[in-house]
Structures are given as structure tokens and as C-alpha cells.
Amino acid sequence: MKKGKFYGIGVGVGDPENITIKAVKRLHEVDVIVLPEAKSGEGSTAFNIVKEYVKTDVKQLFLEFPMIKDVEARKVFRKNNADKISVELENGKNVAFLTIGDPMTYSTYTYVLEHIADDVEVETIAGITSFNSIAARLNIPLMIGDEDLKVVSVNKKTDIYKEIENNDNLVLMKISRNFEKIKKAIIETGNKENAVIVSDCGKENEVVYWDIEKVEEVPYFSTMILKREGVKEWKRFLKIL
Amino acid sequence: MKKGKFYGIGVGVGDPENITIKAVKRLHEVDVIVLPEAKSGEGSTAFNIVKEYVKTDVKQLFLEFPMIKDVEARKVFRKNNADKISVELENGKNVAFLTIGDPMTYSTYTYVLEHIADDVEVETIAGITSFNSIAARLNIPLMIGDEDLKVVSVNKKTDIYKEIENNDNLVLMKISRNFEKIKKAIIETGNKENAVIVSDCGKENEVVYWDIEKVEEVPYFSTMILKREGVKEWKRFLKIL
Numbered sequence: 001m002k003k004g005k006f007y008g009i010g011v012g013v014g015d016p017e018n019i020t021i022k023a024v025k026r027l028h029e030v031d032v033i034v035l036p037e038a039k040s041g042e043g044s045t046a047f048n049i050v051k052e053y054v055k056t057d058v059k060q061l062f063l064e065f066p067m068i069k070d071v072e073a074r075k076v077f078r079k080n081n082a083d084k085i086s087v088e089l090e091n092g093k094n095v096a097f098l099t100i101g102d103p104m105t106y107s108t109y110t111y112v113l114e115h116i117a118d119d120v121e122v123e124t125i126a127g128i129t130s131f132n133s134i135a136a137r138l139n140i141p142l143m144i145g146d147e148d149l150k151v152v153s154v155n156k157k158t159d160i161y162k163e164i165e166n167n168d169n170l171v172l173m174k175i176s177r178n179f180e181k182i183k184k185a186i187i188e189t190g191n192k193e194n195a196v197i198v199s200d201c202g203k204e205n206e207v208v209y210w211d212i213e214k215v216e217e218v219p220y221f222s223t224m225i226l227k228r229e230g231v232k233e234w235k236r237f238l239k240i241l
Numbered sequence: 242m243k244k245g246k247f248y249g250i251g252v253g254v255g256d257p258e259n260i261t262i263k264a265v266k267r268l269h270e271v272d273v274i275v276l277p278e279a280k281s282g283e284g285s286t287a288f289n290i291v292k293e294y295v296k297t298d299v300k301q302l303f304l305e306f307p308m309i310k311d312v313e314a315r316k317v318f319r320k321n322n323a324d325k326i327s328v329e330l331e332n333g334k335n336v337a338f339l340t341i342g343d344p345m346t347y348s349t350y351t352y353v354l355e356h357i358a359d360d361v362e363v364e365t366i367a368g369i370t371s372f373n374s375i376a377a378r379l380n381i382p383l384m385i386g387d388e389d390l391k392v393v394s395v396n397k398k399t400d401i402y403k404e405i406e407n408n409d410n411l412v413l414m415k416i417s418r419n420f421e422k423i424k425k426a427i428i429e430t431g432n433k434e435n436a437v438i439v440s441d442c443g444k445e446n447e448v449v450y451w452d453i454e455k456v457e458e459v460p461y462f463s464t465m466i467l468k469r470e471g472v473k474e475w476k477r478f479l480k481i482l
Contacts, residue, residue: 017263104376135345136367
């Protein structure tokens, strides 16, 4: 039997229209959609975005990739999940691994890809990332002219002060876990007017935070944009917020 | 008369299917498409991508944004071009400013936006950037886990050695003008196995360069991805190259 094809598909971060024509075309062709979950509920976000584009009898395969500290245990989860996908591919099923945002931007898709056999045909379909979505949503340029951009997934080791110093524009992801540390750095470096946070961009529960100083905590799906040149002057077109 | 709406629309870098559903929907509604040109021929790339999605009688407005050294002269060009767009908006026309890639990633769209009147309704629609396209095309992760990513538009002042040292993953854009300097830094820092270049990604004339040392020059639309962890091991799925 001919093996199925394996797709990594970026579905954007919330708005079902922020998905590419290519992704929609491929979603029509798949038999199984893999919904990775780091924590409960994430999988259904991805499915909500694509449900109008898939076959009515598509199989939903929820796979858990827990954020456990033990690196070896994590690898076992990945290998076991990849094996479950490989079984579907062996049975001739076309399988799509769905990624919130883009498959090449902080996605477990690439961990799984490492375990997929060489003779499987693979196609990755780019998606709109959270920071691209937010910049468009707020009409704020990410970078322009000779400016650069740094994207950081904030963790305990992140030196926020160094990143602020070294880069013209900064995107900080996973900010909910280290919010106090980030907020302190923003205020101490005089960047209160230069930062904006959006949580759940494009979803019904979207929130935009312009005044970081007053924010005590942010939801899990929150991303910050910090621009040396400031963000506030771009607010004038935001009639809809 | 009700003013027209102004859209900034990202069209991706070449493959007409790498455009969002939202962009396609809005393209059906516009009366005028603005095709910015830094040098002759760029505008027609954007038009080629969208031509199947626009009204047959859509007006094409080619606007020149020359890459001249005189900053003040550049600003005059921007203002004059924005004025031409404003005339269309005043006449009730819906206008889309097309951007290769994404409107918030190195696009003249934001320079024009500065000159658009406050009472104009503005909507920016994100697009797939060159680096997102390339990573998907090659099945190479841009970043994963705790890794970071830096995006640099290379110019005379860029310290490539510092950028290589400070970042896990590096995207270098506009590399054709400073290619010798970049190549030297890649080789001297021992990163020959860690870099890949794609020019004209998704277009008929696409080229992938895995062996930087043998490359003498690259076309205008070329982007490099440099990964500390290496890029070569991801080649195994590239049956189609």
C-alpha cells in the first residue's frame, strides 16, 4: 500500500480567515488531523480554526506533548506520538499535524518530523505567526528600513535587559510565566511607551494592553511587541479597539 | 461621499497559494491596487500573485519608491505617493497597497500609512514572510524550545560576527548587496554547515544554495537562514529539490 502523505500545517492564531489558500486546499485532502496539546484546550483552538475546511468524517487525533522538566521523558512522549502518526501513514492515510501559528515557529511538529521515516512524503505549509498577526491587527510595523527584529521565547535564563539593548524591535513570547521580570525591565529601561501586549489575537476574548505598568498578569496566549521608536503613535487607526 | 477603505495586504513571496483567505476576500472588494516599486519589475511580481483574485477592471497604480541616499528626497517621494492614494480614497475608492511578504516586515506600506488621514478606515492583512516561506519549503525549523531568532536586513553597518554570536538562529535579508562580507563571516565562524540560502522562493526561478562556500553571488530576492544547530540534517525530506 502506498504510504500516506504527512503535512505540517500552520493555522494562524485565532481568526479562521488568517490561514493560507494552500493550507485550506490540503486540509480538504487529509484523512487524519493531529491536534497536539501541551495543555488541555489548545487542541480545540486549532480544530475550531480549521473545522470548516476539513472532511466531515476526518479523524481527530489528540496527542499530548506535556511540558515536563525531564528532557528524556519528553523525548519518549514525542517518539510515541510520532509512532501513532506513522501507523496512520503506513495505512495510507494522509495526516495533517496542525500548528497554532506557523509550523516552523516554536512547534512540536519538528520534533515529530525527526521520527518520520525517510520514504514518507512531507509538506510543510507556512502559517501567520502570533507576532505577524498582532502587528497587522494594530497597524504597527515590526521592522522597517535598516531596523532588526529579535524574537524570544522568554524563560528563566532570558536576559531581558540585554535583549532590549541589542535589538531595535523585540517580540517576547510566552510572557505569562515571567511577567513580573519582563514588566520590571520594561519600566526600568524607560520603555513604558514602547511596548504593547495582545492576548488571544483574533479570537473573541482578544485583549490589547497599552499600559504595561497597570497590568498585573496576562493570559497564556500573550505576545509583547517592544519598539525602540515607540508604539503609541500608531494607535490613531485603531478605531475598532 | 464616503471615503474608501485603505488596505495593506501581504501577498507572500511568490507562490499564489501562500496568501490568506482574508487577503483574497479583501482583494475581491478593492477598486485600486497600489504596486510599490523600489526597482523596476517588483510591482509585477506582486500583481502576478494576486491577478486571479482581483476584479477584471481593477486599477493598477504603480508607485515608485526609489532607494535614493538622500533621506529627505525619499520622504518627498513617500508623501507624494501617499497623496496619490489619498485622492483615490477621497473619491470613495477602496485601495489595497500590496506588499511582497508581509506588510509589517520591511514594507514601504507603513511609511505611506503615516500620511493617511485619521478618518480613513485602515485594515492590515498579514502575509507569509520570505523566511517563513523558506523554512516551510525546506522543512527546517526557524526556532524551537528555548531558542531565539534574529532577523536582520544586512547593511554596511551590520556586525555579522556579533549577530552570529548573540543568536541561536539568524535570518539575513537583502544579502545580495553585502554577500562577500556575509560569506566570509559564515566561513570564519565555522558555520558552513549551518547556513542555507533560498532565492525567489516559490517562484519558477527558485534556487536553493546549500554550499555557501561555492556561491559567488545571489539574486536580489535571496534570504539566508543560519542555525547554530545546523541545517543539513533536515535535507532528508527534500525529494523535490
